[in-house]
Amino acid sequence: MKEKVLKELYEKRGEYVSGEDLKEKFKVSRTAIWKHMNSLKKEGYMIETTQKKGYKLIESDGKLIPEALKNDLSTKEIGSRIIYFDTIDSTNNYSKRIAKDTPHGTIIISEEQSGGRGRLGRNWISPKGEGIWMSILLKPEIPPTEGMKMTQIAAAAACQAIRDVTALEAYIKWPNDIVVHGKKVCGILTEMAGELNQIDYLIVGIGINANNLSFPKEFKDVATSLAIEKGEKVDRKTLILDLLSKFEALYCHYIMEGKLDETLSIIRNYSAVLGKSVRIIKGNQECYAIVEEINDEGCLKVRYEDGEEELLISGEVSIRGKEGY
Ligand code: BTX
Structure with a gap:
């Protein structure tokens, strides 16, 4: 009602x-x-x-209210239900709380997150009205081992949407960041719950710094926004609509036809790390490697300085440029 x-x-x-x-x-x-x-x-x-x-x-004032989005949404499943908050701890946390009784394809958007989360317990600053802080709740019939592909699909959709909507040269820093001019404009946090053979639900959290004009001192070297890089404000609604329609197309292509080729072609074409020398950080350890390949499963094949090769599967590692971020 x-x-x-x-x-x-x-x-x-x-x-x-x-x-x-x-x-x-x-x-x-x-x-x-x-x-x-x-x-x-x-x-x-x-x-x-x-x-x-x-x-x-009162005029929605550029707010991302469901009514403003729904009228122009071209997707079938993704965004079939939209839950909106002015403020919330984290859209991923909220999605987890309601996941059991909420249908596949629901998206949860908040103007602000008071406890936005990155990977491995890191925080994600999410100031009010400046960015896109959103989670997509998915209930695909796939085993947990396939879950990481959702991060790749989201990264491909976000990167391509940022390019198409802003004309900025965005790149994907495997596995979950989008960078512009070497600094992070978007991060993706995929979380899941389920049994050994079957996922109950998956939450793909996407944070995009759309119109932030400044960042706390400690993030200045690593973070930027689309508005800072473009020199003008970005219409958040246009970006969300484009991202969701790209996400749905890549997601359905994979879930219904088992094909990841379009996602792979985007993440290879716009990779910030492929063919580059990088620093790989695993816990307290750091080592240098060359990124040789993104394989057909979306995993990263790297060769260390001693010649050893390794296939990096998921987000337990962080990758940086050889110098700086
Ligand atoms: P990550 O672990 O790769 O990146 C987190 C790191 O990025 C932080 O340690 C900090 O250095 C830096 N950082 C923090 N805030 C920002 C920011 N706004 N822009 C750029 N850099 C930042 C990336 O994790 C995954 C982020 C997912 C965020 C979405 S928002 C909607 C959903 N809800 C939620 O709580 N998280 C996701």
Whole structure:
């Protein structure tokens, strides 16, 4: 019901809708309408209320509210349901809390994360209204060993979307970062739950620094935003819509036809590390290697300085340029 009320307000945004009309339309009491309004306000919607005229949704002000996204979303599964917050600890954490009873394809977006997370317990700064902080909940019938491919699919979709929407030269730093001019603009955190042979659910968390204008001192050398690199603000809605449609296409290609070729071609074409000398960090250990190949499973084949080769499978390692980030 709350969603229906919001839809009505969104369709008539900028105008007042009377409580009486809403009551008639949805066959509920005025108190129920009032409660839904309060709950929407708590979620961050700006709703003006006057006793005489009723309720008015103030222009969404560039916010990523579901109604604004849904109208232009071209996907079938991904984004079939959109959950939106003004602020939340972490969209990945929230997705985990609701995963069991929430359908495949749901996306969770927040204007701000108070406890945004990166890999291996690192934090991810997510200031209000500046970036895209979003999780995609997936329930594919695949074994956990295939889960890492979702990171590759998301990285390919995000990199290609950033290129197409902003014309910036974005590259993928295997396995989960997108960089522009050598600094991170996007990070991906894939988490899953399941049995040995079958995933229960997968959460693909995507953080994109869209319009941040500054970063805390400690991140200045590693982080940047699309707006900083482009010199103008980026429309977050356009970027999300493009990213989701690319993600769905690559995801379905893989899940339905077993094909990862399009993803691989993007992550190879736009790799920031392929053919390069890199520093590989595993826990406290650091060593140098050349990246020789991204194989057909999306794994990274590296050759160390002593000639030893290794296939890096997942995100337990960090990779840096030989000098600096
Ligand atoms: P990561 O472990 O590869 O990167 C985390 C590191 O990146 C941090 O230690 C810090 O150095 C740096 N960092 C922190 N915040 C930022 C930022 N905003 N931009 C650039 N660098 C930063 C990357 O992990 C995975 C990040 C996923 C974030 C999404 S947002 C939606 C979802 N919810 C959630 O809690 N996480 C994901």
